[in-house]
Amino acid sequence: MSEIYDLLIVGGGPAGLSAGVYGSRSRLKTAILQKGKPGGQAATTSDLENYPGFSRGTTGPELMGHMAKHAESFGTEILSEIVVDMELDGDIKKLKGKSGKEYQAKAVILAPGAQPRSLNIKGEHAFRGKGVSYCATCDADFFEELDIVVVGNGDAAIEEAMYLTKFAETVTIIVIHDEGILDCNKASAEIAFANPKIKWVWNSVLHEIKGDGLVESVIIKNIKTGELSEMQTNGVFFFVGTVPNTEILKGKVELTEHGYIITNDLMETSVPGVYAAGDARVKYLRQVITAASDGAIAAVAAEKYLAEEEGFKERVLNAKEPLMVVFWAPQSEESIAGVSTLEKIVGTKEGKVKLVKIDTYRNQRVAKRYDINVIPSVLFFQNGKLLDKIYGVFNENDIIEKIATVFTES
Amino acid sequence: MIELTKENFEQEVLKAEGLVMVDFWSEKCEPCKALMPSVHDLAENNAGKAKFCSLNTAGNKRLAISQKVLGLPTIAFYKNGEKIAELTKDFAIEDVEAKLNELA
Ligand SMILES: Cc1cc2nc3c(=O)[nH]c(=O)nc-3n(C[C@H](O)[C@H](O)[C@H](O)COP(=O)(O)OP(=O)(O)OC[C@H]3O[C@@H](n4cnc5c(N)ncnc54)[C@H](O)[C@@H]3O)c2cc1C
Numbered sequence: 001m002s003e004i005y006d007l008l009i010v011g012g013g014p015a016g017l018s019a020g021v022y023g024s025r026s027r028l029k030t031a032i033l034q035k036g037k038p039g040g041q042a043a044t045t046s047d048l049e050n051y052p053g054f055s056r057g058t059t060g061p062e063l064m065g066h067m068a069k070h071a072e073s074f075g076t077e078i079l080s081e082i083v084v085d086m087e088l089d090g091d092i093k094k095l096k097g098k099s100g101k102e103y104q105a106k107a108v109i110l111a112p113g114a115q116p117r118s119l120n121i122k123g124e125h126a127f128r129g130k131g132v133s134y135c136a137t138c139d140a141d142f143f144e145e146l147d148i149v150v151v152g153n154g155d156a157a158i159e160e161a162m163y164l165t166k167f168a169e170t171v172t173i174i175v176i177h178d179e180g181i182l183d184c185n186k187a188s189a190e191i192a193f194a195n196p197k198i199k200w201v202w203n204s205v206l207h208e209i210k211g212d213g214l215v216e217s218v219i220i221k222n223i224k225t226g227e228l229s230e231m232q233t234n235g236v237f238f239f240v241g242t243v244p245n246t247e248i249l250k251g252k253v254e255l256t257e258h259g260y261i262i263t264n265d266l267m268e269t270s271v272p273g274v275y276a277a278g279d280a281r282v283k284y285l286r287q288v289i290t291a292a293s294d295g296a297i298a299a300v301a302a303e304k305y306l307a308e309e310e311g312f313k314e315r316v317l318n319a320k321e322p323l324m325v326v327f328w329a330p331q332s333e334e335s336i337a338g339v340s341t342l343e344k345i346v347g348t349k350e351g352k353v354k355l356v357k358i359d360t361y362r363n364q365r366v367a368k369r370y371d372i373n374v375i376p377s378v379l380f381f382q383n384g385k386l387l388d389k390i391y392g393v394f395n396e397n398d399i400i401e402k403i404a405t406v407f408t409e410s
Numbered sequence: 411m412i413e414l415t416k417e418n419f420e421q422e423v424l425k426a427e428g429l430v431m432v433d434f435w436s437e438k439c440e441p442c443k444a445l446m447p448s449v450h451d452l453a454e455n456n457a458g459k460a461k462f463c464s465l466n467t468a469g470n471k472r473l474a475i476s477q478k479v480l481g482l483p484t485i486a487f488y489k490n491g492e493k494i495a496e497l498t499k500d501f502a503i504e505d506v507e508a509k510l511n512e513l514a
Pocket residue numbers: 010011012013014015016033034035037038039040041042043044045047048049050051081082083084111112113114115156160245248277278279280286287288289291
């Protein structure tokens with residue numbers, strides 16, 4: 001059997017790398033499983049100028065290189081592996097790699113990010129790598145002195161179009177909106193409008209990509225008039241949003257109908273001990289800084305989970321002697337009274353019966369696992385085995401009776 | 411792996427007998443660089459099955475386009491000078507290995 005990590009992270013973009021920094025810095029045995037080189041989508045963009053502390057001139061690969069080194073400096077292992085399947089239920093989570101290796105961990109952070117959305121336009125798939133591209137930094141070189149088309153008009157589209165003008169002769173942006181309306185931020189829009197190499201086609205969508213081996217032309221459809229027109233071009237770049245890389249998570253954690261992972265503020269997914277961070281989860285803003293923030297929260301939440309699980313195991317499941325676990329909360333008078341009743345009884349047993357108190361306000365997970373819906377509730381354990389339980393309010397005699405009947409030596 | 415240029419491409423690939431694998435890459439292509447170590451391992455572990463070459467498309471753009479390569483990463487297989495298979499964009503090293511074994 002392979003070694004067991006405290007924390008395994010799926011995906012080495014900004015979310016996964018930040019989780020790695022926080023996880024390994026708090027001394028968790030941490031590894032990131034990443035398809036190829038770390039960095040994620042952020043490493044595919046040249047200009048990355050809005051991550052605080054890294055201003056003008058910062059490139060995506062550069063910033064992500066720093067993040068990867070930072071994570072490794074605290075002990076995070078970054079392993080080249082594509083995760084193809086996982087078993088997330090249970091204390092020990094198992095991740096299967098494409099290489100055939102299996103990895104085990106006590107907690108998992110899912111940070112698989114997203115990939116460019118394709119519009120499934122006629123020719124889009126067939127001409128991939130033949131003039132159709134989703135990555136400006138990868139392919140811009142090819143289009144020196146050539147003419148290209150950009151589809152999309154959000155922040156990423158306009159910024160990448162601007163980068164492409166450093167290479168291409170002309171960059172024609174096809175915009176679905178009325179003239180002058182772009183989805184990107186105002187500052188970028190103004191710079192783009194002033195760029196003489198950028199041409200605009202308004203009220204239009206891409207209808208078809210044509211060519212013979214390589215892209216030669218596109219058919220553009222005007223959505224107002226329905227008119228189709230053909231335009232010569234050498235390349236087509238798509239920046240029309242992304243889709244989450246969560247195909248392998250279907251049926252494993254709760255997803256939205258569009259495939260985004262559902263989490264709460266602690267980045268907890270629907271499965272205990274499994275967290276999600278970054279572009280792959282439901283959120284308002286998908287950027288490097290929010291991905292990094294998610295990663296930090298997920299790692300800290302995972303660390304707390306591990307400490308609680310470890311604590312419960314040590315104090316309850318590994319204990320030999322007769323033991324009562326009481327679930328209480330500071331807001332419930334009845335549960336506080338229950339705790340003092342138990343303390344009194346335990347005091348008379350001269351150490352033969354132990355008491356473990358669990359504040360359900362702070363630790364809901366253990367309560368949920370034992371179906372505790374009312375407080376106070378008491379569980380009776382011996383040799384780590386659950387023998388009996390009392391749900392709801394009890395009096396002194398209830399407890400004394402149970403102790404006498406349930407425990408073998410008290 | 412053999413480094414290809416405008417000058418030797420014809421000799422090493424188009425006039426070569428047998429199977430030739432060409433890894434098209436460039437310094438700016440992060441996915442290419444991510445893939446590269448495993449491509450080199452693959453070449454080492456399969457020496458004899460094919461001739462393994464790489465072409466830096468920066469400075470060899472026209473050559474790449476003449477081979478109908480207009481996007482990276484791309485790995486192409488040639489047999490007796492003719493391109494018989496190609497992987498482009500979304501592929502993993504396992505896919506390259508499978509293709510190599512299929513063709514070799
Ligand atoms: C062209 C472009 C320009 C952008 N510009 C900016 C910008 O200027 N500023 C900004 O803040 N944000 C920008 N963004 C957005 C930013 O890149 C993302 O929000 C951010 O990268 C999300 O980080 P992530 O860690 O959640 O996911 P990703 O960056 O998508 O990383 C996820 C990683 O997980 C890996 N992975 C997925 N599935 C598996 C698996 N099964 N096994 C192993 N590995 C797996 C992927 O290969 C990937 O490397 C841009 C995005 C694009 C596409």
